[in-house]
Amino acid sequence: xxxxxxxxxxxxxxxxxxxxxxxxxxxxxxxxxxxxxxxxxxxxxxxxxxxxxxxxxxxxxxxxxxxxxxxxxxxxxxxxxxxxxxxxxxxxxxxxxxxxxxxxxxxxxxxxxxxxxxxxxxxxxxxxxxxxxxxxxxxxxxxxxxxxxxxxxx
Amino acid sequence: xxxxxxxxxxxxxxxxxxxxxxxxxxxxxxxxxxxxxxxxxxxxxxxxxxxxxxxxxxxxxxxxxxxxxxxxxxxxxxxxxxxxxxxxxxxxxxxxxxxxxxxxxxxxxxxxxxxxxxxxxxxxxxxxxxxxxxxxxxxxxxxxxxxxxxxxxxxxxxxxxxxxxxxxxxxxxxxxxxxxxxxxxxxxxxxxxxxxxxxxxxxxxxxxxxxxxxxxxxxxxxxxxxxxxxxxxxxxxxxxxxxxxxxxxxxxxxxxxxxxxxxxxxxxxxxxxxxxxxxxxxxxxxxxxxxxxxxxxxxxxxxxxxxxxxxxxxxxxxxxxxxxxxxxxxxxxxxxxxxxxxxxxxxxxxxxxxxxxxxxxxxxxxxxxxxxxxxxxxxxxxxxxxxxxxxxxxxxxxxxxxxxx
Numbered sequence: 001x002x003x004x005x006x007x008x009x010x011x012x013x014x015x016x017x018x019x020x021x022x023x024x025x026x027x028x029x030x031x032x033x034x035x036x037x038x039x040x041x042x043x044x045x046x047x048x049x050x051x052x053x054x055x056x057x058x059x060x061x062x063x064x065x066x067x068x069x070x071x072x073x074x075x076x077x078x079x080x081x082x083x084x085x086x087x088x089x090x091x092x093x094x095x096x097x098x099x100x101x102x103x104x105x106x107x108x109x110x111x112x113x114x115x116x117x118x119x120x121x122x123x124x125x126x127x128x129x130x131x132x133x134x135x136x137x138x139x140x141x142x143x144x145x146x147x148x149x150x151x152x153x154x
Numbered sequence: 155x156x157x158x159x160x161x162x163x164x165x166x167x168x169x170x171x172x173x174x175x176x177x178x179x180x181x182x183x184x185x186x187x188x189x190x191x192x193x194x195x196x197x198x199x200x201x202x203x204x205x206x207x208x209x210x211x212x213x214x215x216x217x218x219x220x221x222x223x224x225x226x227x228x229x230x231x232x233x234x235x236x237x238x239x240x241x242x243x244x245x246x247x248x249x250x251x252x253x254x255x256x257x258x259x260x261x262x263x264x265x266x267x268x269x270x271x272x273x274x275x276x277x278x279x280x281x282x283x284x285x286x287x288x289x290x291x292x293x294x295x296x297x298x299x300x301x302x303x304x305x306x307x308x309x310x311x312x313x314x315x316x317x318x319x320x321x322x323x324x325x326x327x328x329x330x331x332x333x334x335x336x337x338x339x340x341x342x343x344x345x346x347x348x349x350x351x352x353x354x355x356x357x358x359x360x361x362x363x364x365x366x367x368x369x370x371x372x373x374x375x376x377x378x379x380x381x382x383x384x385x386x387x388x389x390x391x392x393x394x395x396x397x398x399x400x401x402x403x404x405x406x407x408x409x410x411x412x413x414x415x416x417x418x419x420x421x422x423x424x425x426x427x428x429x430x431x432x433x434x435x436x437x438x439x440x441x442x443x444x445x446x447x448x449x450x451x452x453x454x455x456x457x458x459x460x461x462x463x464x465x466x467x468x469x470x471x472x473x474x475x476x477x478x479x480x481x482x483x484x485x486x487x488x489x490x491x492x493x494x495x496x497x498x499x500x501x502x503x504x505x506x507x508x509x510x511x512x513x514x515x516x517x518x519x520x521x522x523x524x525x526x527x528x529x530x531x532x533x534x535x536x537x538x539x540x541x542x543x544x545x546x547x548x549x550x551x552x553x554x555x556x557x558x559x
Contacts, residue, residue: 077301085201
């Protein structure tokens with residue numbers, strides 16, 4: 001086992017407080033800013049479109065979106081189902097704190113969602129890393145580091 | 155219900171509710187007496203429409219009075235706003251489908267002012283966040299944010315899982331806000347919501363306002379609540395001596411210790427107004443919407459617009475409900491507003507208008523001036539640069555194209 005592998009193994013599994021959905025694995029998209037599928041997202045491309053959003057220009061499709069909070073609105077309930085049917089949904093939403101709309105919307109669309117974490121994922125998980133979300137065991141695990149430093153597509 | 159004795163639509167609705175309840179650790183369900191749901195073609199898209207058509211085909215019928223929130227099309231204005239006729243047709247099909255399920259398509263986001271005023275402790279299932287925070291805070295009723303599919307599920311089953319604001323534990327104040335600002339305009343109340351909401355983005359953060367200088371009006375509390383819900387994702391506030399669960403500061407906190415104490419002054423409000431910038435683009439769009447205007451707000455607009463005309467090249471939009479627009483017509487307010495050159499839409503909210511991004515490009519809109527802090531926040535995804543101004547200043551901008559500030 002080389003040093004890098006050992007380092008990754010040591011990266012702890014973070015426990016999440018509440019969770020719904022299937023086990024998923026994918027590329028992390030880590031936001032320091034809260035998220036709303038209405039305020040921040042272009043629902044026809046999957047791009048974060050709100051000018052000045054921490055993830056502006058990133059696409060959420062097939063990602064595991066890690067975000068501290070939910071913003072606003074009731075419309076997320078339909079919006080998640082809509083992006084799921086357009087093939088633009090993320091694999092999972094990992095929220096620090098969320099609101100019922102995000103949960104209702106994710107359950108309705110069948111998208112994995114979690115709320116709360118035992119330790120902050122910031123600094124431990126970076127955009128581009130491969131992570132696994134396991135709702136049954138309530139865990140978020142770093143599987144391996146991303147190959148290159150992420151850049152924001154424009 | 156779970157066995158399917160009451161049909162597949164009810165069975166699936168309850169399954170959705172059980173999963174959501176499980177997520178939040180709900181121990182039981184509570185019966186609701188009234189449901190308010192968001193369901194329009196812009197927000198749900200073709201997939202949502204197919205879902206509803208299937209639910210209607212399965213025989214789903216609401217067992218509680220269920221009303222609809224503002225939608226994306228005022229059918230009288232489809233041509234003038236150059237909205238997509240196909241989407242307008244879908245919206246009409248959607249309305250017909252909801253009516254088959256016994257949904258009352260009232261199309262308003264101010265149901266709490268115009269349709270139904272729940273009493274203290276009454277459990278309801280409402281969506282649009284502005285309606286929920288008003289129900290919880292001003293009426294002392296009990297609701298979580300219910301997204302469209304979740305609200306419909308409540309309409310079909312007559313119940314919701316008991317978590318969040320249905321429980322006493324979440325209704326206690328969590329932090330204190332001392333109001334030292336004068337708060338003389340609706341926009342000032344929205345600005346307070348922006349300051350407080352942005353600083354505490356948490357559904358379960360419950361601000362307790364103290365120091366209010368006079369008893370606020372329903373429209374002022376509406377702007378405050380809509381803004382808190384929008385910037386802070388909050389579902390409840392208390393105002394000592396004003397709202398029913400806050401006869402005293404102590405009662406509002408219910409044994410909680412305030413996690414923070416903040417103060418909002420006139421200077422703080424000025425800083426909010428100063429934070430907006432025209433980016434050297436024209437001030438050619440002014441909007442009163444989000445939430446829809448009450449009859450009193452329409453009267454104020456009529457008084458401010460009497461004898462004036464919207465500036466050449468500018469547009470002024472107002473949205474309200476069918477009922478309020480009809481009353482305003484009877485009273486002559488509508489004619490005054492329209493004679494000034496404004497467009498008054500019914501049953502819609504500006505930020506969800508079908509084709510709004512295309513409209514923005516076609517009309518050359520960059521800035522959007524409004525007295526609604528919620529609208530100033532929510533319309534960002536459509537790439538508007540928003541500017542919050544007091545009501546009279548909004549009218550001056552609409553009539554001159556200039557910001558006197």
